[in-house]
Amino acid sequence: MKLLVTVKEVAEVDDEFTIDGLDVDESYLEYDLNEWDDYAVEEAVQLSEANDDVEVVTVTVGPERADETIRMALAKGADRALRVWDDALADAQYLDAGTKAALLEPVIEAEEPDLVLTGVQSGDDSFGATGVALAERVGFEWAAVVNDLDHDAETNESSVRRELEGGVEELTDVTGPAVLSIQTGINEPRYASLRGIRQAQRKPLDVRTLDDLGLDESAVENPVELTSMYEPESEGDAIVWEGSADETAGELAGFLRDSGVVEG
Numbered sequence: 001m002k003l004l005v006t007v008k009e010v011a012e013v014d015d016e017f018t019i020d021g022l023d024v025d026e027s028y029l030e031y032d033l034n035e036w037d038d039y040a041v042e043e044a045v046q047l048s049e050a051n052d053d054v055e056v057v058t059v060t061v062g063p064e065r066a067d068e069t070i071r072m073a074l075a076k077g078a079d080r081a082l083r084v085w086d087d088a089l090a091d092a093q094y095l096d097a098g099t100k101a102a103l104l105e106p107v108i109e110a111e112e113p114d115l116v117l118t119g120v121q122s123g124d125d126s127f128g129a130t131g132v133a134l135a136e137r138v139g140f141e142w143a144a145v146v147n148d149l150d151h152d153a154e155t156n157e158s159s160v161r162r163e164l165e166g167g168v169e170e171l172t173d174v175t176g177p178a179v180l181s182i183q184t185g186i187n188e189p190r191y192a193s194l195r196g197i198r199q200a201q202r203k204p205l206d207v208r209t210l211d212d213l214g215l216d217e218s219a220v221e222n223p224v225e226l227t228s229m230y231e232p233e234s235e236g237d238a239i240v241w242e243g244s245a246d247e248t249a250g251e252l253a254g255f256l257r258d259s260g261v262v263e264g
Helices: 035-050 064-075 087-091 097-111 130-138 194-200 245-258
Strands: 002-006 009-013 029-033 055-061 080-084 115-119 141-152 157-163 169-175 178-182 205-208
Touching: 002 035, 002 097, 002 130, 009 064, 029 035, 029 064, 035 055, 035 115, 035 178, 055 064, 055 097, 064 080, 064 194, 064 205, 080 097, 097 130, 115 130, 130 141, 130 178, 141 169, 157 178, 169 178
Parallel strands: 002 055, 002 115, 055 080, 080 205, 115 178, 141 178
Antiparallel strands: 009 029, 141 157, 157 169
């Protein structure tokens, strides 16, 4: 059985930052594995540990800088990794969910996985659409926002629980090959051990260009365009009183009275 996990390197921004053109200044950014993808990797590794002869492959779309992030997935138990990158991608202003799905489609076709796991969304774009868009492109069944998964390796069927709006949950069965988008809380992602980190350096990490995937530069064309980047203006200021509850209770009561929230 082969499990393929899509992962993404996301940027985390400091509290204080400046805007450089259509992006946050690079000096204020730190990069890490997307939180939702971390849960997807853990779910795949747990499935591999529970079944014999299972290969876990991760794939990402990102520059060479992302290798460190991918290695962390390898250190947690993935067997090998693929990274898709090309000069045309480096020059692209923005990659929407549909474009990423188009880039991942030939990877799915070449790898022929029994199950594809994605994070529900990414911490930067937060569209929550790549998994479903990918399933549509490759013609797989899908289930989104999965917070519990019971997979039968012999039949390649998954019994899943999906988190819906308003606290409602749906129980359904999905027959593989399928794409499942994994929600946070489905498991407890493990830390990468020192032994795992050392082993990750020896695991295969292949880079695929557009040409390798049978695509051309038109694959990165998409209808989404960034037009501006700015920091929203604050509508109010926070007031912080320092001291114990007894020391600050009077100040809080006076503030609420002066603001008209309570009557004197």
